[in-house]
Amino acid sequence: MADHRMEFSERLAAAMQKAGYEPRPVVLMTQFNSRFHGRSIAFQTASRWLNGLAIPKPDKLIALADWLHMDRGLLGFGEKELRRGSDKQIKERAAAYDADEQLLHAIQTLSGAQRKLVRELVTLLAAAGSKRSG
Template identity: 50%
Template structure:
């Protein structure tokens, strides 16, 4: 087991405990799959993450970090991310916080046509950058 993977698994387990979750693969796979919009991960994948045998890809790491209220860089790299490997200045942008339920309630109160616009915007923002530029060009008539 590589030291990097082992350290990641320790940070992941500690972050789960800090948020009141047992650091077990069953808990991790359930909570992760509730939040990840892509293909679900299986029990064995969560087990590998917690047992120091694997590190998730960046898109999955971002979801884990958001759920566990940590930065993806800290989960992945630990203190190296905070201090910077070469002493580089770290800039952390504070993410805005929203009352998700309130936003959802407002969305549900919108007329169907406006709900469609909101969905189109969200889907456009969630698309990979290469697809975003293609759809923008199509809409602009290019």
């Protein structure tokens, strides 16, 4: 995963330079926040993106690619998107990603016994789902 983050940071820095921006955290933070309609990013977040320590969530990756006039798949993953979804589909996927992340966080706050119950429930549901589709 660390290699993927570093590769992303290199693509981001190159895209910023190509668009005429110096690839520095303060520049990234300022330019991104002036265009993004969601929650702003902090200097530390911009620094983590540019230093290969983190990758933005899907909604922020979309905004970065749009700002830098770059293919989303190319910026995020190093390859062009084969099937680009509509903006509505992309926003729905980003919302689903956020909901999943919130669920995982909630599960992490449970006691060990509660997490075991959740794990067993998910295992049963997955088994029932695979029987229906098989």
